[in-house]
Amino acid sequence: MKLHRKLxxxxxxxxxxxxxxxxxxxxxxxxxxxxxxSIDQDRLVEIQKHYAGAKxxxxxxWLRVNRERVQDLKLHRCPPLRVxxxxxxxxxFLFILKRFNHSVLGLDVDESPLFKELLEVFGVPRTVFRIQxxxxxxxxxxxxxxxxxxxxGFDRYRGTNLRWGPGEWEFLxxxxxxxxxxxxxxxxxxxxxPNGDYLTPELRQFFYSRGADIERxxxxxPNGVKK
Numbered sequence: 085m086k087l088h089r090k091l092x093x094x095x096x097x098x099x100x101x102x103x104x105x106x107x108x109x110x111x112x113x114x115x116x117x118x119x120x121x122s123i124d125q126d127r128l129v130e131i132q133k134h135y136a137g138a139k140x141x142x143x144x145x146w147l148r149v150n151r152e153r154v155q156d157l158k159l160h161r162c163p164p165l166r167v168x169x170x171x172x173x174x175x176x177f178l179f180i181l182k183r184f185n186h187s188v189l190g191l192d193v194d195e196s197p198l199f200k201e202l203l204e205v206f207g208v209p210r211t212v213f214r215i216q217x218x219x220x221x222x223x224x225x226x227x228x229x230x231x232x233x234x235x236x237g238f239d240r241y242r243g244t245n246l247r248w249g250p251g252e253w254e255f256l257x258x259x260x261x262x263x264x265x266x267x268x269x270x271x272x273x274x275x276x277x278p279n280g281d282y283l284t285p286e287l288r289q290f291f292y293s294r295g296a297d298i299e300r301x302x303x304x305x306p307n308g309v310k311k
Contacts, residue, residue: 123205164184175210
């Protein structure tokens with residue numbers, strides 16, 4: 085990378101915040117020992133052998149990725165909360181939260197045998213549902229303190245590179261807001277667009293108008309969604 089690009093990165097606010105999060109993780113550590121103690125290790129080894137080479141079969145790697153997510157959201161340093169994770173995959177994030185007595189629920193499609201087996205060994209509950217534009221989520225008969233979604237893939241039309249616009253996001257965010265408990269928060273992380281950006285200018289303005297804090301791929305509603 086050229087020197088001027090390195091210097092430009094140092095002036096960006098996101099560089100500061102990423103450094104601050106790394107420092108926070110060092111101070112408020114989350115050791116793996118207590119997290120892993122309840123796992124059936126023999127069953128986990130069987131799963132990893134059976135799915136060797138699959139992206140999410142490297143359980144240690146993905147637990148470490150999700151440990152950082154838990155640390156960055158400070159969910160290992162707060163009283164028990166109700167957390168709902170969209171696109172929960174194998175349940176790594178929610179599994180870690182369970183170790184801190186949070187009440188957790190995932191939502192995802194049922195297309196991956198690996199994810200199903202990981203959810204079972206982690207003891208993470210999941211509602212099977214495919215998120216579609218302009219379609220409400222199922223009635224879960226509860227409200228949540230946090231709603232999360234990481235590396236979102238549901239915001240695109242299947243078989244195309246077309247992404248959701250403000251209309252589709254407005255519908256989903258309103259639906260999620262109804263499921264938030266008073267004082268609840270929504271935290272999303274997006275995948276990049278083909279050009280490497282995470283948001284179009286139109287979508288960035290939309291999220292800002294609904295009360296989001298935006299840092300590159302991170303879209304955070306600390307006070308829920310504004311009307």
